[in-house]
Amino acid sequence: MSALSWQAVVAGVGGQGVLFVSRALATALEPKVKGILISEVHGMAQRGGAVVSHLKAGAYSGPLVSPGSAEMVLALDPGEAVRNLSYLAAGGWLVVNAPDLGFLSAKGKKALASFGARAVTVPASELAREAGAAKGANVVLLGAAAAAGALPVDPAEVERAITQGQPEARARANRELLALGAGAAEEA
Amino acid sequence: MSAKARARKEILMGNQALGRGLVENGVAVMTAYPGTPSSEILPAVVQYGAELKSPPYVEWSVNEKVAMEVALAAAYTGRRSAVAMKMVGLNVALDPVMSAAYIGVIGGMIIVSADDPGPHSSQTEQDSRLLAHFAKLPVFDPDSPAAARDLVAPAYALSERHQIPVMIRPTLRVCHGRQNLNLKAPKELGREAVFTKDPFRWAAIPKMRLALHQALNAKLAKIQAEVSASKTLNTWHAPVRPRARLGILASGVAAALARDLLAELGLPVDQGRIPFLQTSVPYPLPLGPVNQLLDSCQRVLVLEETEPVLELLAPRRERLWGRGSGHVPSAGELTPEVLGGVLERALNEARLKAPRPKGKVLSVPDQPPMRRPNLCPGCSHRAVFFSLKKGLPGGVYPSDIGCYTLGLNQGAVDTCHDMGAAVTFAHALSRSLNEGEQATPVAATIGDSTFYHSGITGLVNAVYNGARFVLVILDNETTSMTGMQPTPENGLTADGHPGHAVELRKLVEGCGVRWIDELDPYDLGETQKTLKKAWRWTQKPEGGVAVIIARHACAAHRPAEAVPAPCRVEVRGAAAPVKTSFKPKLNPCADCGRCVAICPVGALRRTGKGRIKVDKAKCTGCRLCAQVCPTGTMVLEPAGACVACGLCSTWFACPALAADSEGYISIDRDWCVDCGLCAEVCAQGAIAPMEVLS
Missing domain, CATH: 3.40.50.970 (Thiamin diphosphate (ThDP)-binding fold, Pyr/PP domains)
Structure with a gap:
């Protein structure tokens, strides 16, 4: 067991599968770290409201990430990316379901660059819809994050985390969505 | 399968961890009424209970008062019971709760009341620990999913030792947190239910209640001595040392987050610079260790959610920094943002320097508007x-x-x-x-x-x-x-029993x-x-x-059943807005006032008998007035196209109806479930069913 510690914030809107992503990350990371803590949002917020999940992997005791401390902010919605940017650590990864950084003003883009943030933008919803899996944008974006090197685990471990214990058809569909995201991340 | 083989490591939600803890400790009867953030506890008992030869009896009760009474009387028979609810449910259950401490139980009983600092999904931010104190029931305050599971065993032990129900009070961050933990084997106690008649206790009249109250006070004094001496219920993250300028007394999630925040400031608790006592028992407060902390520190910062409980029960309140002194906000969740500020202020005032500067925080000007939750499409x-x-x-x-x-x-x-x-x-x-x-x-x-x-x-x-x-x-x-x-x-029923x-x-x-x-x-x-x-x-x-x-x-x-006749709707292209006109000369106005009552923007005013004035600046052209007018005096023909009147957005508010910057509507296919209802809402005939889907 290494002394790996890694914090991330996963954000989006109710119905986009935010919690699925943070749970998948937790499953992928669990064998490598001392402890896993996730914070989730349930209840009324899930009805189309903003959903955010904090993930802390390592020797932590509290379930919430402090501002300026997340190695990665992964957002299934550009607006929610902006809302949660304060959690990003200097030099951290911003992974967003968007064709480009057009959701930020020129001033916002400059602030992001001078913060040393590494941005990965992938039109995950569009790619998922084209693949006939409108609800699969979350897995596409996860594939992009893994391929871009935003995660402290190999893409293979992410694949294991989201396919284990699933029926073969579902596992295959998820593998395809991951590959779709990986391809888009490499192109970008 | 052997017990050992069943022990395994898993990432569990706090509520599942609590359910697991109950099953690992032989719960025989479990009741609950659902409510965020407590709803997943009972299903976890069903899930893990299924691993046992004879699973516990579980029920979704009709409300929390009923749930409380069913679990309480089950514990009269010597079996272990539990009841779970959200904190406002505890208000509903308060009547039986108040007597529960006096009369007590035979088998262990755990009351789980889940709090919602924030509040995220509740009407209030009330603190169940205060109600536990009010009802004279011991209360445990877990700081994590693992702690929630681990506190079930001592809670049952305490409950049976002193024949008193024990409350476990998790907060939302515990309930809806997830953590990896080692599962222990589920346990069946196999106790026969026995009801021993004792009307002086189970049906005590007021005169006997006085004796029961006196006995309860003696019980609580004993419990206080026990929890004071406990090494497992109180944790010194950093031991006391003489003449410390600042110490911390904390419980629950605030205690867990404070440890992380101190590490971020370069003051990890294991370096021992700031004495830090965490207790799992806010009431009865473990006075032994608390006094030790207060003896050695000039000031003690009290961190807890959501009301001052440790703070009010602790002696020497003049030494405390907390809600009373204004160091801790009196409303809202203690998030890292808030708690970070509280710790910084306390360190400053105690003239302690944080070795590590606070990390930079990115701020961008493009903040999106708050996103309101909405009913599901097709609801x-x-x-x-x-x-x-x-x-x-x-x-x-x-x-x-x-x-x-x-x-x-x-x-x-x-x-x-x-x-x-x-x-x-x-x-x-x-x-x-x-x-x-x-x-x-x-x-x-x-x-x-x-x-x-x-x-x-x-x-x-x-x-x-x-x-x-x-x-x-x-x-x-x-x-x-x-x-x-x-x-x-x-x-x-909750588990499919008849x-x-x-x-x-x-x-x-x-x-x-x-x-x-x-x-x-x-x-x-x-x-x-x-x-x-x-x-x-x-x-x-x-x-x-x-x-x-x-x-x-x-x-x-x-x-599938919710959308019985799926059809694809389209919005017909934009047309110039047409404004309502009132033509009293064509038809006599019935003076019924329906148009005035229904106008969503207050554009109509009655100016005399049979006379309505239309404020053309306010009128959006939504046609509601024309639709309700019984005489046809209010005239407005359907435009057959979207006029950006906004009626569907404000009166129907479906997330699939997306308005552009000028208010013209289009269908967001990511949300639309083809229920077709909006076609009937639109009075212009702009939103129209185009294609009946199978």
């Missing part, structure tokens, strides 16, 4: 609220607790207070508003589960006292907001209601007609409370 509640506004315009609409509170977005929810208040508020408001000539329609909405929970008594009261209003029971045969728990209506359905219509009849109609709210025209008919009946001499049961499957629970 039949949306149809009810639309019909309510159209059928009974200008009415007052009390509502209740559940998904349908989101009818707020449609302007069709005027009050939301506590479970069941839709009925009692409608009673009070209709009586007050309609004492004279004025006849303001009052139509309340309440969900099926909420009606079974607390609506029945209010309805009996309203009927008995001659109230006149319309009550719409939104019946989707499930408890949607909290995760689709079954209701008494379908007779399904039960019996309690029919909603018969129940309403049994409450004395003489006017009942059942309908499918997807039929908007029929719903509006029925609402009008119901209101008219309430105002007749023989009238009273009219109940409409609006029955439709939940769009999240049974999506």
